[in-house]
Amino acid sequence: MSNLMEVINQLYSTHSATREELKELILCNDKKVLDYLKKLAVKVRESVYGKDIYLRGLIEFTNYCKNDCYYCGIRKSNKNAIRYRLTKEEILDCCKEGYELGFRTFVLQGGEDSYYSCEKICDIVRSIKSSYPDCAVTLSIGEKERSEYQAYFDAGADRYLLRHETADETHYKKLHPPKMSLAHRKQCLYHLKEIGYQVGCGFMVGSPYQTVDHLVSDLLFIKELEPEMVGIGPFISHKDTPFANCENGTEELTVKLLSIIRLLLPNCLLPATTALGTIDPFGREHGIEAGGNVLMPNLSPTAVRKKYMLYDNKICTGDESAQCRQCTELRMEKIGYQVVTDRGDFKRS
Numbered sequence: 062m063s064n065l066m067e068v069i070n071q072l073y074s075t076h077s078a079t080r081e082e083l084k085e086l087i088l089c090n091d092k093k094v095l096d097y098l099k100k101l102a103v104k105v106r107e108s109v110y111g112k113d114i115y116l117r118g119l120i121e122f123t124n125y126c127k128n129d130c131y132y133c134g135i136r137k138s139n140k141n142a143i144r145y146r147l148t149k150e151e152i153l154d155c156c157k158e159g160y161e162l163g164f165r166t167f168v169l170q171g172g173e174d175s176y177y178s179c180e181k182i183c184d185i186v187r188s189i190k191s192s193y194p195d196c197a198v199t200l201s202i203g204e205k206e207r208s209e210y211q212a213y214f215d216a217g218a219d220r221y222l223l224r225h226e227t228a229d230e231t232h233y234k235k236l237h238p239p240k241m242s243l244a245h246r247k248q249c250l251y252h253l254k255e256i257g258y259q260v261g262c263g264f265m266v267g268s269p270y271q272t273v274d275h276l277v278s279d280l281l282f283i284k285e286l287e288p289e290m291v292g293i294g295p296f297i298s299h300k301d302t303p304f305a306n307c308e309n310g311t312e313e314l315t316v317k318l319l320s321i322i323r324l325l326l327p328n329c330l331l332p333a334t335t336a337l338g339t340i341d342p343f344g345r346e347h348g349i350e351a352g353g354n355v356l357m358p359n360l361s362p363t364a365v366r367k368k369y370m371l372y373d374n375k376i377c378t379g380d381e382s383a384q385c386r387q388c389t390e391l392r393m394e395k396i397g398y399q400v401v402t403d404r405g406d407f408k409r410s
């Protein structure tokens with residue numbers, strides 16, 4: 062155990078650890094060690110971001126997708142999914158409501174839907190940026206050509222989220238159809254970095270076939286990429302997918318990994334995700350108390366929320382945006398943190 066305490070101290074001071082050390086830490090169930098890990102993660106988080114919680118207003122604007130990822134509820138083959146697309150006007154209405162509620166970042170998230178051509182996305186981004194010049198726009202719309210990423214960026218997009226899902230090639234193949242590749246996904250992430258986006262990668266915790274070695278590879282890949290954001294959440298099965306009967310990931314392991322990521326990348330923006338709040342009623346609080354500093358309440362119109370079901374039992378699908386905003390604020394106050402009206406950019410030290 063003392064060895065693991067040293068590993069945590071070393072992570073705290075050098076932000077690095079070996080493959081073996083990370084593996085041991087992931088496997089550790091000793092409460093004292095895990096409490097210490099959490100304590101240092103929170104210390105680092107507070108030294109960079111204080112007690113502030115940044116909000117991202119999530120606008121799920123299309124649930125059409127050309128891909129068929131085996132874990133995803135809106136995969137192309139799911140004939141039970143009721144498909145929808147939001148118009149530019151509907152998206153702008155979400156932003157208007159969000160702005161009034163204090164959001165200064167809008168995340169446009171959707172499946173890989175070719176209906177939204179490069180021009181359409183650029184037009185939407187430009188419209189948001191001209192109406193709300195003090196806000197950041199984040200895109201989360203999958204794998205694209207470098208030239209498209211560049212065009213979105215030139216139109217004003219600030220950030221891009223593209224979870225790598227798993228950094229292990231063999232594992233990647235077990236989660237995705239043959240035409241998708243980890244190499245291409247990584248290539249996209251490097252293109253986004255080169256262009257100048259604040260980039261977010263991430264993975265599911267406890268996804269089918271995942272091993273501890275895979276998780277270590279995820280951590281080492283994140284360290285190598287040095288993204289500005291890291292989104293992780295427990296795997297939660299969806300009834301209409303090939304993984305319907307697979308076991309869900311756990312809150313415990315997700316929270317532990319959040320703390321490790323905070324120590325590896327002290328300045329990163331680290332959300333306590335909706336999936337974490339779905340697996341445990343206080344999952345988001347626990348995520349923040351383990352070193353997280355971002356929450357992503359839903360700004361999508363209530364009428365479509367239930368249709369954007371990436372996994373079963375997703376929380377907050379019946380609430381109005383104002384309710385989500387208020388609930389988030391109260392939950393954070395209760396644990397001693399404050400939601401701020403701020404773009405919440407990555408802080409370089």
Ligand code: SF4
Nearest residue numbers: 126128130133136172
């Ligand atoms: S995970 Fe993303 S790319 Fe894969 S099917 Fe779902 S929405 Fe499409």
